[in-house]
Amino acid sequence: MARAVDLLTRPFNPGEFVGPFTNAHPGLGGVCTFVGEVRPDDDVQALELLHYEAMTLAGMEDLADRTIARFGLMGLLIVHRAGVMHPGEPIVLVSAAARHRREAIQAVDFAMDHLKSDSWFWKRELRGGVWSWIEPRPQDHADLSRWD
């Protein structure tokens, strides 16, 4: 299980993915896991992530391959939600297994920056019964340029 990439349209429990992923890599020196959840900001009632069937999953798989190669990982797990989510629900899970901790930690940071600002997702929020699109932030670009 060197690379596992999933795009899910239903809620998921990160622990159900991380346990088997860790067990599949005996001999590892470290596993770093990040879970992103829908923040209960202000009056956000729901969040929707839209994707494009022809590109989103393929792009995530390509990102996973680049992350594994760049950090010399033993394995990488990426699980991303699409569809409508509510505050407190997991949106994204990235877990990296490596011989040494730094590669695992940096790989997760790298993958998250690219999932947030260089993957084919479009996000909108429901506030007060009105949906509005979330525009990219300058910070996303700055986060990405750290890895150039």
Place this chain on the structure above:
Amino acid sequence: MSVRLVFLGKLADLAGTGERELPAPLDWAGLNAALPGPLGEALRQDRTRIAVNGLLLADKTTLHAKDGDEVALLPPVSGG
């Protein structure tokens, strides 16, 4: 003989639909002519990209879609 246009993100709101058929072949000039108003303006913004059959065009003005192709209009992403 048609090309399937797919509108992603807020472009689907501007178009009032997620998909639309246009006659093939379809190039950049033809696409602009078919999408007047705010949708055409969004199309011409630098950060709006075009993919044909899932492959991103490095230069969207080189669009040359033929019968059966799927042309996706991609606004800037905001994911994760």
